[in-house]
Amino acid sequence: MGTAVMDMIETYPADLGGVDRQKLARCIEECMACMQACTACADSCLSESKVSELVTCIRTGMDCADICATTAAVLSRHTGYDANITRSQLQACATACRSCADECERHASMYEHCRACAEMCRRCQRACEELLRSLG
Amino acid sequence: MGTAVMDMIETYPADLGGVDRQKLARCIEECMACMQACTACADSCLSESKVSELVTCIRTGMDCADICATTAAVLSRHTGYDANITRSQLQACATACRSCADECERHASMYEHCRACAEMCRRCQRACEELLRSLG
Amino acid sequence: MGTAVMDMIETYPADLGGVDRQKLARCIEECMACMQACTACADSCLSESKVSELVTCIRTGMDCADICATTAAVLSRHTGYDANITRSQLQACATACRSCADECERHASMYEHCRACAEMCRRCQRACEELLRSLG
C-alpha cells in the first residue's frame, strides 16, 4: 500500500514543487487507513449493546471518515496545485482526527475497535500536522 | 430541494443548539449544488478542444467538488455536534470555493460552463462564510 | 437546484448522445436529495432514545448516502461516456434506494425523519429505474 502510493507519486510526469515526497505519501496512506478505521469503528459501535453511549463516537467517526477521504483525494492531485486548498483541507483533517481520537480514547478501555481507531486517528493527525509544517 | 433539506432539519428529534436553521439549510443546498456544478464543469472542460489550457480549472473543480460533498455531509449531522470539525471544514470549503470561483472566472468569457460554475462557487463560498459568522 | 443541474447539462460543449436530458437531470437531483436525506436521517436516528432499534436503518442510510453521492458524480460526467459503468452504478443505486426505503418505511409511523427519508429514497429509486430504462 505504502509502495503503491509512492509508485503513483514517482510516475507523476511533472514537477512536484518542493514537497517532501515521503511525508506526502505517508499522509495519503494515513488518511486512507483512518477513513477505513473510522467507517469500521462507527459500524462496530452500532453493533454494541450500549450503542446509546456511543452516538457521539459514531458521528465523529462518520465526519472523520468523510474528511479523510476528501483529504486523500486532494493530496493525490498535483496539477494546478493550490496551496490554500491543500492547507485548509489538511487543517480540517488534523482537527477531525484529533476530535475522533479524543472521543475514541474515552471508550478505548471498553471497546477494542475504539482503541484501534483512536490509534489510527492519532497517526493521521500527526501525518497531517507534519505535512502542514513541511509545506511552510 | 431547498424544501427537502429544511424538511430533514425540521424532523431532527433533538435540539439543534443556537444554529441559524435558514443559514444551515442554505449552506447544505449550496454545497450540493456547487459539488454538482464543479463535477459537471470539470467534465465539460475535458470536452473542450483547448483542454490543455483548462487543466488547473479541472483540478480545482475536482478538489472543490470533493470538499463540498464532505462539507454537506458534515453539516447534515447534528448529533454529537463538534464545533471544531464543523468550523474547520467550513473554512476549507470557503477556501476551495473561492479558488475555484477565481479560476473559473478567468475562463468565463470563453466558456459558459465556467461562467455558470463560477457563480455557483461564489454563492457557496458566501453561504459558508455566512454560516461561519453565525456560528460565532 | 433543478435549474442548476439542467444549466450545467445545457452548457455541456459536446454531444450528449441520445440520453433523455430531463430524466438525466431529474436523476442527478434525486441522487443528491436522497444522499442528503439519508445522511440526515441516519443522524436523526442516532438522536432517538431507542437508537438500538434503528441500527439497520442507520447502516442502510449510510450505504445509500455514499452510493447516491457516487451515482450523482458518475451521471454528471459525459466525456468518454461508458454505458457499462453508468448502468451498473445506476443498478446499485436503485437497489440501495429500494432497501433504504423499505427499511425507513418500517419506522415511518414512529419517526417523521424516516417517513421523509423513505419518500426521498423511493423517488430516487424510481428516477434511477426510469433513467436505466431510457438508456435501453
Next chain:
Amino acid sequence: MGTAVMDMIETYPADLGGVDRQKLARCIEECMACMQACTACADSCLSESKVSELVTCIRTGMDCADICATTAAVLSRHTGYDANITRSQLQACATACRSCADECERHASMYEHCRACAEMCRRCQRACEELLRSLG
C-alpha cells in the same frame, strides 16, 4: 495497511456471517489502493502535454475512484448487512475497474502512471469478483 483493515475486522463485536474474512479484507484494501491510483493517474494525465488524447482515461479514472471509495465504505460496514446492496455495489465496482484497466492499458506503453494504474484496477476487479463469488 492490510494489517489495519484486518485489525478492524477482527475487533468487530458481532458475527460476520459466513463471509470470507481474507477476501473481504483484501477487497477493501484493493478498493482503497485503486481509488488512490485512479485519482493520481487522472491527475498525471492532466499534466501530460498530450492531455487531449487522455480525456476518456481521465473520466474513467474519476468514475472508478468514486466507485471504489463507495465500495470500500459499504464493505467496511457489517451491522444490518444487506447482501443486495453489497452485491450490486461490488458488481458496479468490478465493472468500473475493468473499464478503467482496459482504458489505462491502451496508454500503458506510453505512460508509466497508466501502466501502474491499470495494474491496480485489474487487481481490484479480481478482488471484487472473488468476493462476489464467495458471497454465493
